[in-house]
Amino acid sequence: PQTSLSQIPDLKNIASLDLNVYESEHVWPRAFFVEGVSTYETLPELVSLVKGSNGHPFVAVEGSETARHPQLASLLKQQNDQPAIAAFDYKLTNNTTSFKIAAPKSGVVALTEAYLLDDFRVTVNGKPDHYFRVNSAFKGILIPRAGDYQISFVYRPRFFTLLLCISAVGIAVLIFCLAVLSRSSFASSASHV
Incomplete structure (x- = not known):
């Protein structure tokens, strides 16, 4: 009960x-x-x-x-x-x-x-x-x-450091991709001029 x-x-x-x-x-x-x-x-x-x-x-x-x-x-x-x-x-x-x-x-x-x-x-x-x-x-x-x-x-969560590293890698990849895209769009606009 x-x-x-x-x-x-x-x-x-x-x-x-x-x-x-x-x-x-x-x-x-x-x-x-x-x-x-x-x-x-x-x-x-x-x-x-x-x-x-x-x-x-x-x-x-x-x-x-x-x-x-x-x-x-x-x-x-x-x-x-x-x-x-x-x-x-x-x-x-x-x-x-x-x-x-x-x-x-x-x-x-x-x-x-x-x-x-x-x-x-x-x-x-x-x-x-x-x-x-x-x-x-x-x-x-x-x-x-x-x-x-x-x-x-x-x-301090047990995977905090690992997750920070993964986030840093993700940000670096994003910056790299944006740089590549911006160069390719700049190069294609320069070739059309």
Whole structure:
């Protein structure tokens, strides 16, 4: 049996038109740090975690992520009452999200922006790092120890450089063709004079 969204705590039905619109009483930060990580295997399990969170931010990873990132094993536990720590000092551009976070210990930072495999470059304190999927839709990075961190996500699609090169070749071919056409039309008009 499906649960209607009106039965989920902290959601208020705003409108029921051709689309049901709900409002949450709690707002998650754009980026936050948590000490513990939950796991799920199916989306209904993730939905259960969302329902059980009482609107508080948390990080959950699909079980297969733990195999790809063995460092997560030490962070696995059920959701706890440790509050999430919000990031601060955001700097947002059209393709970059940067922020700072003060981590009290090892854990995970979640950025609630869409996860796309290999389409972002992430740096932590200026050094390249890796990100992974959290909460089915967002990006997460491991924080190895307590400290202050400057984190930047830069959107750069994985084939961006290749596509730029192809575009440059296309423009060069277009210019060459226009030059050849203009010479041939100039030569044919000169021969008619």
